Amino acid sequence: MLDLLDISKPFADLDAPVDLETERAITRWLHAEVRLLDAERYQEWLTRCIDPDIRYWMPDMETRRRDDPRGMFAYGEAAYFDDSWKELEIRVKRYNEPSAWADNPQTRHLHQISNIEVNATEDPTLFAVHSVFTNVRNRNEADQDIVHGRREDVLRAGPGGYRLLRRRVFIVQNVLLSKNLNTFF
Amino acid sequence: MCDTGCAGNAGRPNMAPVYPKAGRYPDYARLVDRNRAQVDRRVFVDEGVYQAELQQIFARSWLFLAHESQIPNPGDFIRTSMGEDDVIVVRQRDRTVRAFLNSCPHRGNRVCMVDAGSKARGFICNYHGWSFGIDGGLRGTDGKVYEKDETFEKAQIGLTPVAQVDSYKGLIFGTFDPNAPSLLEFFGPFTFYLDIMLDNDEGGTEFIGGAIKSEIDCNWKFPAENFVGDILHAFWTHQSGAQAILGGGVDLGKRYDELAFQASVYGHGIETNLDKVGNTRTLGYPELVDYVFDLSERARDRLGDLRSRAIGAISSCTIFPNFSFLPGQNTFRVWHPRGPGKIELVVWTLVNKNAPDHIKELYRKGVMMTFSPGGVFEMDDGENWEYSTRVNQGFVTRQQPLHYALGLQSADLDRDLPGHIHKGSLNDANQRLFYTRWAEFMEHDNWTDLQNGETAPPQKTASAAE
Known part of the structure; x- marks a missing residue:
């Protein structure tokens, strides 16, 4: 397996920026993806954006000394997400139940994506994409949760367009300053 | 500073540890009305009550x-x-x-x-x-x-x-009270139930690495009472999660009337249906259900029939005051108080050390999928507890009592199990005893009274349960 597809491994140096046309296309794809999430069109997100071989990981972040070899996170330990297609599908099923009370009444979502960097890889069908996000959720009268983080994505180009094959999500919070995570990143 | 003669020189500091003394708060204790099975909402929002909790409960309990x-x-x-x-x-x-x-x-x-x-x-x-x-x-x-x-x-x-x-079968506890009774005395015969999770196989248990921490704007007692004996909420609150994972609602098992019960000792409580794998099934991985079925068979010699049926059953448990776990789902958690209206929740996953690696990995993912902030069950708990807390900012609202009266006639005096036993897990019995324990801590400034009140275990043995 390419290192690129190993969910436990970070990207190597991102030093192969793609041509403007590819960068534009992938940027548009990222914007369209979060528009689906903002609209809670989760099933459509799953079928249109997510590759069947998806690995989707968001570890818990710890505060550790700089000289601690474990670092802020470790693959195989506690995580918010460590999903294949099957796990993502279960989460989406819950959203689609009328009794998903944390989403009924509806949450107002916003994902802002920026700092997009698109890089070519040794496989011409795969692209290494770095981006950062601000996610705002607001519900009821004044319940607001804001999560900031960065993402390391691998997109696969296929006949139907791009699909998300791997996503590593790193938020900046140690204690999650929210009661739940009723969204995807 | 001048108690040693005061010729321009200060005396030397006394740096010996200071362990706070408990007081007596009978007015707060009366906020729990045992005779009417009701609780005064001020226990969830009042700053004075909260400071008394830090002194009476958190500075004394294990x-x-x-x-x-x-x-x-x-x-x-x-x-x-x-x-x-x-x-x-x-x-x-x-x-x-x-x-x-x-x-x-x-x-x-x-x-x-x-x-x-x-x-x-x-x-x-x-x-x-x-x-x-x-x-x-x-x-x-x-x-x-x-x-x-x-x-x-x-x-x-x-x-x-x-x-x-001190520690009990892998779990380390501490108390700020030099006069507190031993950890084993603090548990009393409730260890009988702790062993369902902590001693169901050779080799002991371990936590999977890392912890998920999150904040919920609720009083710490709402989640603690939820785990001490509120399976009732699962049907309504968690209908969506159950549908997503199981394709159906929560099922208490065919022999509910015969098997299900609640047990309580010193405010610690467990509710269980003895249905073998109901909790484990909700993690969504059939391999885990097979593992727990086998484990349950093996554990029969160790734990006896009744407890071996509880390892993966629909059940939940709180150790008074704020440590909870779910048998079968293996999530262990502390609800740290952060003021009357906020908690920090820390969640770990417990596994048997001798479980195969792929089983440990499925528990890790299963807890993540269900009982973590993005999990399909925990997702819907937080908002309930937040609004149960927050509405009591209303001056008139907080004068209204809360109803804890399910199962008033359900005491089971025949079943020879440790602690106060009530029939059926759909019951407020453990929650009433949790708040009774809370009131005992408010009332008493000494452990003799604390260990000999209403929540103390009735005298009987566990032998007949085997």
């Missing part, structure tokens, strides 16, 4: 600190809370575990800024470089300026130790 497996080697440590007090739990060179307030006796700053670490030689305060050994003793100060002062009594100074630390 509180969960860590699992032995998190700090296997000398110098391994984790940072946690006891109530709102920041605490370091560290393995000593003689392999015992000690715990200390994470506060420098010089100016009070934290001496440990990280969540955990391994093989530490000590802790150094960032402010003036006072350094402490893993035994809590002061080793030195930056530049030895203090050491050069001839009145400086270095040997008298150290991190304040947690008064007692």
Whole structure:
């Protein structure tokens, strides 16, 4: 397996920026993806954006000394997400139940994506994409949760367009300053 | 400062640890009305009540600190809370575990800024470089300026130790009260039920690495009472999660009427349906259900028939005051109070050490999928507890009593099990006893009264349960 597809491994140096046309296309794809999430069109997100071989990981972040070899996170330990297609599908099923009370009444979502960097890889069908996000959720009268983080994505180009094959999500919070995570990143 | 003659010289500080004395708060104790099975909402929002809880409950009870497996080697440590007090739990060179307030006796700053670490030689305060050994003793100060002062009594100074630390089958607890009874006495015969999770196979248990921490704007007692005996909420609150994972609603099993019960000792409580795998099934991985079926068979000799049926059953448990777990789903958690209206929730996953690696991995993912902030069950709990708390800011609202009266006639005097037994898990019995225990802590300033009140276990043995 390419290192690129190993969910436990970070990207190597991102030093192969793609041509403007590819960068534009992938940027548009990222914007369209979060528009689906903002609209809670989760099933459509799953079928249109997510590759069947998806690995989707968001570890818990710890505060550790700089000289601690474990670092802020470790693959195989506690995580918010460590999903294949099957796990993502279960989460989406819950959203689609009328009794998903944390989403009924509806949450107002916003994902802002920026700092997009698109890089070519040794496989011409795969692209290494770095981006950062601000996610705002607001519900009821004044319940607001804001999560900031960065993402390391691998997109696969296929006949139907791009699909998300791997996503590593790193938020900046140690204690999650929210009661739940009723969204995807 | 002038009690030694006051010729321009100050007396020397007394740096001995100070362990707060308990008081008596009968007015607060009366907020729990046992005769009417109702609770006054001020227990969830009143700042005076909250400060009394820190003094009466969190400064006296045995509180969960860590699992032995998190700090296997000398110098391994984790940072946690006891109530709102920041605490370091560290393995000593003689392999015992000690715990200390994470506060420098010089100016009070934290001496440990990280969540955990391994093989530490000590802790150094960032402010003036006072350094402490893993035994809590002061080793030195930056530049030895203090050491050069001839009145400086270095040997008298150290991190304040947690008064007692002890462990039960892998779980380490501590209390700030030097006069508290032993951990085993604090549990009483409730260990009978703890062993369902902690001693169901050879080799003991361990926590999977890492912890998920989150904040919920609720009073700490709402989640604690939820786990002590509220399976009722699962049907309504968690209907969506059950549909997503199981394709159907929560099922209490065919023999509910015959098997299900609640048990309570000193406010600790468990509710279970003895349906073998109902909780495990909700993790969504059939391999785990097979594993627990096999485990349940094997555990029959160890735990007896009744408890072997509880390993994966639909069930939940709280150790008074704020440590909870779900058998079968293997999520262990502490609801740390952060004021009357806020908690920090810390969640771990427990597995048997001898479980195959792929089983441990499925528990890790299963807990993540269900009982973590993005999990399909926990997702819907937080908002309930937040609004149960927040609405009581309303002056008139908080004058209205809350109803805890399900199962008033359900005491089971025939079943020979440890503790107060009530028939059926759909019952408020354990929650009433949880709040009765809370009231006992408010009422009493001594452990003799605390251990001999209404929540104390009725005298009987567990032998007939086998």
